[in-house]
Amino acid sequence: xxxxxxxxxxxxxxxxxxxxxxxxxxxxxxxxxxxxxxxxxxxxxxxxxxxxxxxxxxxxxxxxxxxxxxxxxxxxxxxxxxxxxxxxxxxxxxxxxxxxxxxxxxxxxxxxxxxxxxxxxxxxxxxxxxxxxxxxxxxxxxxxxxxxxxxxxxxxxxxxxxxxxxxxxxxxxxxxxxxxxxxxxxxxxxxxxxxxxxxxxxxxxxxxxxxxxxxxxxxxxxxxxxxxxxxxxx
Numbered sequence: 072x073x074x075x076x077x078x079x080x081x082x083x084x085x086x087x088x089x090x091x092x093x094x095x096x097x098x099x100x101x102x103x104x105x106x107x108x109x110x111x112x113x114x115x116x117x118x119x120x121x122x123x124x125x126x127x128x129x130x131x132x133x134x135x136x137x138x139x140x141x142x143x144x145x146x147x148x149x150x151x152x153x154x155x156x157x158x159x160x161x162x163x164x165x166x167x168x169x170x171x172x173x174x175x176x177x178x179x180x181x182x183x184x185x186x187x188x189x190x191x192x193x194x195x196x197x198x199x200x201x202x203x204x205x206x207x208x209x210x211x212x213x214x215x216x217x218x219x220x221x222x223x224x225x226x227x228x229x230x231x232x233x234x235x236x237x238x239x240x241x242x243x244x245x246x247x248x249x250x251x252x253x254x255x256x257x258x259x260x261x262x263x264x265x266x267x268x269x270x271x272x273x274x275x276x277x278x279x280x281x282x283x284x285x286x287x288x289x290x291x292x293x294x295x296x297x298x299x300x301x302x303x304x305x
Contacts, residue, residue: 160250239264
């Protein structure tokens with residue numbers, strides 16, 4: 072199995088700040104030293120080894136590396152119980168398979184104060200270097216729990232006192248939904264929306280009315296709903 076790669080100075084800086092596991096770093100020979108002096112100092116401080124390598128070798132490892140390639144350790148997923156212990160707004164992704172969409176959802180969730188993201192282990196994108204870049208580094212700061220069964224996870228959130236809201240393109244529980252402070256908001260997959268099993272466990276359905284298209288991209292809809300929660304609670 073190939074290891075996950077992270078490329079570029081900004082992505083690596085975000086990962087270092089968040090304390091993500093990094094095994095080692097490759098730096099391109101001939102690169103302007105002052106561009107990476109601060110980065111090298113940080114690598115030395117935290118004890119992460121780095122090597123200088125020629126551009127041809129780095130081009131063979133990763134495209135558009137910008138002179139920096141980092142080898143990541145496995146992403147440190149959180150436990151669902153950790154997310155439930157703080158009584159904060161939570162987000163669940165029901166089958167989001169595009170890592171760019173998952174990254175964008177994580178970015179919006181982090182921006183509007185969510186306490187964590189819940190994703191399934193199967194039929195879903197996991198947190199990798201693509202997701203980290205798409206989230207603008209937010210995936211390194213917001214806790215993500217990966218669970219074997221979404222239905223069981225929803226039951227656990229309800230037992231912890233959460234109300235469950237499902238984003239639905241064709242059904243709504245009313246035009247003026249008020250989010251409870253302890254809310255679990257579920258975003259469905261890009262093509263099918265919410266699965267039938269998940270729909271059965273939702274307390275409310277929320278819908279975004281549109282003028283033209285019947286539904287919005289999953290990450291766009293998520294951002295709008297996160298903002299709605301944020302405004303209501305603020």
